Amino acid sequence: MFGFGILSGLLILPIVGVAALLLLRGEDEATRNNARWIALWTTIATFRSLAFSPGASSTTGAAGFQLVEQRAWFSPGIAYRLGVDGLSMPLCC
Numbered sequence: 697m698f699g700f701g702i703l704s705g706l707l708i709l710p711i712v713g714v715a716a717l718l719l720l721r722g723e724d725e726a727t728r729n730n731a732r733w734i735a736l737w738t739t740i741a742t743f744r745s746l747a748f749s750p751g752a753s754s755t756t757g758a759a760g761f762q763l764v765e766q767r768a769w770f771s772p773g774i775a776y777r778l779g780v781d782g783l784s785m786p787l788c789c
Contacts (some may be wrong), residue, residue, distance in 0.1 A: 701763065701765040701778075702763060703763055703765055703779070703780065704765055704778060705745075706742065707778075709738065709740055709741060709742045710738060712738070713734060713735065713737075713738025713739075713742075716734050716738075717731055717734055717735065720734075760781075761779035761780065761781055761786045762779065762780050762781075763779060763780050764777070764778070765776075765777070765778045765779070766777035
């Protein structure tokens with residue numbers, strides 16, 4: 697997703713949904729319905745497209761972090777690093 701991996705997508709997609717909700721203005725019923733639809737579609741998109749991917753591409757029984765994403769940010773000493781350890785990934789069937 698935008699040059700990042702699956703785990704970054706799991707973080708970014710809900711933030712995009714929240715940003716869309718923050719743009720809504722008004723107190724009427726139509727605004728409330730729009731907010732519900734935005735929340736529902738953000739949840740569905742996150743769950744369907746991204747939530748099952750880490751489980752399918754991880755190796756059970758392997759030690760250490762898996763699906764590691766790392767990008768250098770402002771300087772070589774500051775980096776964005778994200779990964780899944782064995783405790784975070786439930787064992788699948």
